[in-house]
Amino acid sequence: MKKILFIAGILLLVNPFVAYSIEVGCNMTVSGYLKNETAVRTHELDDLLKIEHTAQIEAEYRISDNLHVFGIVREFYDSVFDAEEKYRENRNLLSRTRGINWLRELYLDYYSTNLDIRIGKQQVVWGTTVGMKILDIVNPDDQREYVLDDFADSRIPLWMLKAEWSPKVNGTLQFLFIPDFKHNFISPAGSPFTYQAVTLGAEKVGALERLGYHVHENAIRPAKTFENSKIGLRWLDVFKGFEYSLNWLHGYEYSTVKGPSGAILPRVIIPGPPGLPPLGSTMILESKHPQVEYFGGSFTKTVTAGYLRGLTTRGEFVYTHGHKNGYGVEGSQVGIAKVDMWKSALVVEKYVITNWLVEFQYIMMGLTREKEHGYRFLLGPTQGTLDQVETFLTLMVSTDFFYERLKAKTLIVYGDNNDWRFSPRFDFEATDKINVALGFHFFNGHRNGLNGEFRDNDEVYTEIKYSF
Amino acid sequence: MKRLAVVLGLFSALLLFTLFRSSPAGAEELKIQVAPGGCPECCDFIEPHEGMSADDLMRIKYWIKYTKFARDYRSDGNFYLIDKSGLSRSRNFNRFRMLLHRDNREYDYKDLTVITDPQNIKGLAILAWTYKEPTRDQDIWLWLPSLRKIRKVSQSEADDAALGSDWTTEEMSTRRWEDETYKMIGEKKFPGFTSKYNGKTYYKDTDCWVVEATPKRKPWYYSKRIVWIDKRHGGNIFDEIYDPLGRKFKVQLKVYEIWGDKHCVPQVHLEAYDLNTGHSTINEIGNIRFNSGQDENYFTEKTLMRTKW
Numbered sequence: 053m054k055k056i057l058f059i060a061g062i063l064l065l066v067n068p069f070v071a072y073s074i075e076v077g078c079n080m081t082v083s084g085y086l087k088n089e090t091a092v093r094t095h096e097l098d099d100l101l102k103i104e105h106t107a108q109i110e111a112e113y114r115i116s117d118n119l120h121v122f123g124i125v126r127e128f129y130d131s132v133f134d135a136e137e138k139y140r141e142n143r144n145l146l147s148r149t150r151g152i153n154w155l156r157e158l159y160l161d162y163y164s165t166n167l168d169i170r171i172g173k174q175q176v177v178w179g180t181t182v183g184m185k186i187l188d189i190v191n192p193d194d195q196r197e198y199v200l201d202d203f204a205d206s207r208i209p210l211w212m213l214k215a216e217w218s219p220k221v222n223g224t225l226q227f228l229f230i231p232d233f234k235h236n237f238i239s240p241a242g243s244p245f246t247y248q249a250v251t252l253g254a255e256k257v258g259a260l261e262r263l264g265y266h267v268h269e270n271a272i273r274p275a276k277t278f279e280n281s282k283i284g285l286r287w288l289d290v291f292k293g294f295e296y297s298l299n300w301l302h303g304y305e306y307s308t309v310k311g312p313s314g315a316i317l318p319r320v321i322i323p324g325p326p327g328l329p330p331l332g333s334t335m336i337l338e339s340k341h342p343q344v345e346y347f348g349g350s351f352t353k354t355v356t357a358g359y360l361r362g363l364t365t366r367g368e369f370v371y372t373h374g375h376k377n378g379y380g381v382e383g384s385q386v387g388i389a390k391v392d393m394w395k396s397a398l399v400v401e402k403y404v405i406t407n408w409l410v411e412f413q414y415i416m417m418g419l420t421r422e423k424e425h426g427y428r429f430l431l432g433p434t435q436g437t438l439d440q441v442e443t444f445l446t447l448m449v450s451t452d453f454f455y456e457r458l459k460a461k462t463l464i465v466y467g468d469n470n471d472w473r474f475s476p477r478f479d480f481e482a483t484d485k486i487n488v489a490l491g492f493h494f495f496n497g498h499r500n501g502l503n504g505e506f507r508d509n510d511e512v513y514t515e516i517k518y519s520f
Numbered sequence: 521m522k523r524l525a526v527v528l529g530l531f532s533a534l535l536l537f538t539l540f541r542s543s544p545a546g547a548e549e550l551k552i553q554v555a556p557g558g559c560p561e562c563c564d565f566i567e568p569h570e571g572m573s574a575d576d577l578m579r580i581k582y583w584i585k586y587t588k589f590a591r592d593y594r595s596d597g598n599f600y601l602i603d604k605s606g607l608s609r610s611r612n613f614n615r616f617r618m619l620l621h622r623d624n625r626e627y628d629y630k631d632l633t634v635i636t637d638p639q640n641i642k643g644l645a646i647l648a649w650t651y652k653e654p655t656r657d658q659d660i661w662l663w664l665p666s667l668r669k670i671r672k673v674s675q676s677e678a679d680d681a682a683l684g685s686d687w688t689t690e691e692m693s694t695r696r697w698e699d700e701t702y703k704m705i706g707e708k709k710f711p712g713f714t715s716k717y718n719g720k721t722y723y724k725d726t727d728c729w730v731v732e733a734t735p736k737r738k739p740w741y742y743s744k745r746i747v748w749i750d751k752r753h754g755g756n757i758f759d760e761i762y763d764p765l766g767r768k769f770k771v772q773l774k775v776y777e778i779w780g781d782k783h784c785v786p787q788v789h790l791e792a793y794d795l796n797t798g799h800s801t802i803n804e805i806g807n808i809r810f811n812s813g814q815d816e817n818y819f820t821e822k823t824l825m826r827t828k829w
Contacts, residue, residue, distance in 0.1 A: 084639070120828075165817050180671050218822055288821065354673070354675075356659060356675075357656045362657065402674055403677045406680050452684070455799060517640065
C-alpha cells in the first residue's frame with residue numbers, strides 16, 4: 053500500500069499538470085484523487101469532528117474489448133483522533149484504513165451482447181432513494197459517519213459474482229452469488245458519530261463492571277461457507293416507458309441483534325442484585341445476524357407528454373421476512389423477537405425553473421406488529437420506542453450557477469416524530485483538477501430519534517479534492 | 521340537417537388539424553438516396569437543391585445533425601468551457617448513437633454519452649431514448665459515478681445549459697424540426713467566421729441558404745435564429761441567435777467533414793459564444809465511425825452498469 057501511495061505522490065509531484073486520467077499504454081487507464089475533509093461543530097468551532105485525508109487510485113486494464121480488470125485502492129487517515137483527546141481511545145480502530153480494506157474494489161468484467169459477468173470485490177446498488185436507503189440492501193454499510201458519507205463511499209464492497217443476462221432488449225435478469233460476509237460498521241462509544249444505543253450499552257456494561265461483574269461480548273458471524281452465501285435475483289424491465297424491477301435476496305442481515313445469552317458463575321457464590329446473577333459472574337452478551345429473505349420491487353415512470361410532462365415518479369419497496377428486533381422501554385431493551393419489517397418510498401422529481409431540480413420523497417418504514425409481550429419495539433441505533441409505522445419526508449433541491457462551476461444542493465429530512473436533518477452543500481470547480489466544497493449538517497429532534505440523537509453534532513465541513 | 525352540418529364541420533376541423541400537424545404547407549417528401557448495399561460504411565444522403573423550401577432545408581439540417589444518414593455512430597470528443605478571463609475547463613466524452621427511425625415504429629434513435637474526464641465527473645453516463653412522436657420527451661437514465669447507481673431522470677428543461685456549456689439542452693439534443701417555423705431569407709455567401717479559439721477562419725465565401733427560424737414556444741429564451749445552411753450538404757454551419765428583445769446574444773459555428781465517396785457528413789468542430797457573458801464552448805469531435813454494427817442491446821441500463829468509475 054505504501055508503495056502505491058508513494059507512486060501516486062511521485063506522479064503528482066513530478067508533473068502536477070498531467071492530463072487527468074493517465075493512459076498507461078493503450079490498454080490501461082489510471083486515475084485518482086487526494087482529498088481532505090475537515091468538519092467542526094457549529095456550536096464550538098474549535099471542536100473538530102473530522103480531519104480526514106484520503107488518497108485513492110483507480111485503474112482499469114483492458115485485456116480485450118470484452119474482458120476488463122478494474123481496481124480501486126484507497127487509504128485514509130483521520131487526524132481528529134490525534135487532535136481531539138476525547139476520541140483518542142478509538143484512534144487505533146477508526147483513524148485509518150484497517151486490514152485489507154484499502155483494496156476497495158477489484159474485479160474482472162466479461163461483456164457480451166446478452167451476458168455480462170462481473171466477478172470480484174464490488175458493490176451492487178438496487179435502490180435509488182436519497183438520504184435514506186430502502187432497496188439498497190446488497191452491500192453492508194460503514195456508518196462511522198451515520199449516513200452523511202456518499203453512499204458509494206459508505207457501502208462496504210464484497211467479493212461476489214454478478215451475472216446480468218438479457219433475454220430481451222430492455223429486460224435483464226441479474227443473479228448475485230455472495231460468499232463473502234461483512235457486517236455493518238458502526239462507531240464504538242466515544243466517537244464523533246456514536247449511536248445512542250452503543251453509548252447506552254457501554255454505560256450499562258460499565259455499571260455492571262463497577263458492580264463486580266465481567267462482561268464478555270460474543271459476536272457470532274455467519275461462517276463464510278457455501279450454505280451461508282447470499283443469493284440474489286433481480287428482474288429489471290422497461291415496458292412502454294414504465295420501468296420496474298422485482299428483487300429477491302436471501303442471506304444474513306448485516307446488522308446484529310444483541311442480548312444476554314447466559315452467565316458463567318464464579319467459584320464463590322455471592323448473591324447479586326435482584327434479576328442479576330451472583331456477583332463476580334461473567335455475563336455473556338451475544339450478537340447475531342438473523343437470516344432473512346428480502347422481497348422487493350421498484351418502479352420509475354417519467355411522464356414524457358401531456359400535462360405532467362417532465363415529472364418523474366419512482367417507488368421502492370422491500371419486505372424483510374425473518375427480521376429480528378429488540379423490544380422494551382425507551383432506552384432499555386427487554387428482549388428480542390422475530391418480526392417482519394417493510395420499507396417503502398414514493399418519489400416525485402421535476403425540474404421547475406430551468407435548472408432547479410426538486411425531488412420529494414415520502415418514506416415509510418413499518419413492522420408487521422406493534423408490540424411484543426406488551427412492550428414496544430425499539431429503533432436499533434437509538435433504543436427509542438418505535439411506532440408500528442414511521443414516516444419520513446425528504447426534500448432535495450439542487451441547481452447550478454456559472455456554467456455548472458458552482459453547484460448547490462440542499463437535503464431536508466423530516467421524521468414524523470419531529471426529527472430533522474438539514475444538509476445544504478456548495479461545490480465549486482476551481483479548475484479541472486481542484487474541487488472545493490462547503491457544507492453543513494444540522495440535526496434536530498428528540499434524543500431517541502434517528503437525527504435527534506446527533507443534535508449536538510451540527511457541523512460545518514469543507515472538502516478540497518485534487519484529481520488526476 | 522343541422523346535426524349533420526355540425527358533425528361535418530367537426531370532422532373537417534379534425535381532418536385539417538391532423539393534416540396541419542403531419543404535413544406543413546410546402547413540405548414535400550424528401551428523396552433519400554439509400555447507401556449501396558455493397559458499401560457498409562456508406563451513408564444515405566439527401567441532396568439539397570435549388571428551389572427547396574425553408575421547411576425542407578431544415579428537415580435536411582436535422583437529418584444531418586442527428587446523423588440519420590447512418591445506422592449507427594460513435595465518436596470521442598472533448599469540450600472546453602472558456603470564461604471571459606480565459607480560464608478553461610474541459611470535459612472529454614465518448615458518444616454512441618443508434619439510429620432506429622428506419623425500422624422501428626416507436627424510437628427515432630438511442631444515444632449514450634459517457635464522460636471520460638475530468639476525474640471528478642469521470643464515468644457520468646447519459647442514456648437517452650428519443651421517440652418518433654415529436655411531442656414526446658426523451659426517456660433518460662443517468663449513471664451517477666459518485667453514487668454508483670442509475671437514476672431515471674426527467675429531461676432537463678430545454679433552456680438549461682447542457683453540461684455547463686453554452687449549448688442549451690435543446691440545442692444539444694432535444695430540439696426538433698417541429699419546434700420552429702421557418703422562413704427563407706435568401707441565398708448568400710457566408711462571410712466567414714474567425715475562431716477565437718484557434719484563430720482559423722471557417723467557411724469564407726461558402727454558398728449558403730439563409731433561413732430564419734422562429735420558436736413556436738412563447739415566451740422563450742430566444743426570439744429567432746438565423747441559420748446558414750451549406751449548399752453542399754444541407755448542414756447548418758452558422759447560427760445567429762437573438763434574445764426576446766431582438767438583440768443577437770449567441771453565435772454558433774459548426775464545422776463538418778464531408779466524406780465525399782461515402783456521403784457521410786459528420787460534425788467535427790463546434791463553437792458556441794455567449795456574446796453577453798463572454799463565455800464560450802469549443803467542441804472537438806474525433807475518431808468518428810459510422811455503421812460499425814452496434815447492437816440495440818448496447819443502449820440499455822446494462823451498459824450503464826458496466827461503467828466502473
